[in-house]
Amino acid sequence: MTLNPCTLLVDNGSHRAESTLSLRRIAESLGSQLGREVHPVSLLHSTKVDPSDLGGIPAQIFEPFLKKQRENGENSFLVVPFFFGHSAAIYEYLPQRVREIGVDWPELEVRVAPSMVKLDEPEDVRVASILGDLVARKIEKEGLVRPAVTLVDHGTPRVAVNKVRNHVANQLAEVLKDKASVVEASSMERREGDEYAFNEPLLENLLGQEKFGRDVVLSMLFISPGRHAGPGGDIAQIRQEAEKGHEGLRTFGSDLFATHPEVVNLLAERFAEGLAGAPVAGEVPAPEAG
Secondary structure: OOOOOEEEEEEOOOOOHHHHHHHHHHHHHHHHHHOOOEEEEEOOOHHHOOHHHHOOOOOOEHHHHHHHHHHOOOOEEEEEEOOOOOOHHHHHHHHHHHHHHHOOOOOOEEEEOOOOOOOOOOOOOHHHHHHHHHHHHHHHHHOOOOOEEEEEEOOOOOHHHHHHHHHHHHHHHHHHHHHOOEEEEEEOOOOOOHHHHHHOOEHHHHOOOOOOOOEEEEEEOOOOOOOOOOOOOHHHHHHHHHHHHOOOOEEEEOOOHHHOOHHHHHHHHHHHHHHOOOOOOOOOOOOOOO
16 A cells, blocks of 8 residues: 655744744745645644744644644644654654544554654764755855864753764764864753753853864754744854954854755655654654664
């Protein structure tokens, strides 16, 4: 039997309209490439965005979306995660919601494609290659010579998520080679306590260090604009404060991941892998780095 599931491109969701608009743009491009409709759906948060900021079309979130599709006779779904990897949102929250919804919906089938970063396949450098190209474009645009590069993420209470940051940073160093003087991972923020020290170094502490560099390109491990990585967001404020506090420091943010044309090809591959997988039954396994 040929599977023809209702396909969702799923992100975590944001209170910022820019994030939903970005998700919609990528979903439309992915749908054009696949020759099928791809629905832009967030797990949470996005329904708080005023529809007037979204062209009059309200954002959709996961559970209400599935239930609405059930009314239309749809029972089979494929989730393509617009996540770098290993988020509790995909590996814990989503399966939990599927199990609970399925109690009264025995026909429900939900498949989940792999996230974009595969820790258990170190030869898969697709994400690092995209990030590397974005950094290289920034280096060329600004006329920089072997700047320092930091791959900056949000920061996390989960070691599994942090492993993704470090894994991609190592790959990014290989991709950039001599285009950068150094490549180091950093986080925007972290929780207090020694148990969360794996997030170090924090971006605010890394910027301005003499040993790191005076020209620094931030490779943004953020998919779409929002309150952290968007214009005037948290990352921009950290950069501004660092430049004020360290004479001669210049920082440059690369474009965000979702702006790169190769992203759609990567998601199309993940769609095909998800289509060949089994429906969620219990939990979605999160592979560990080998």
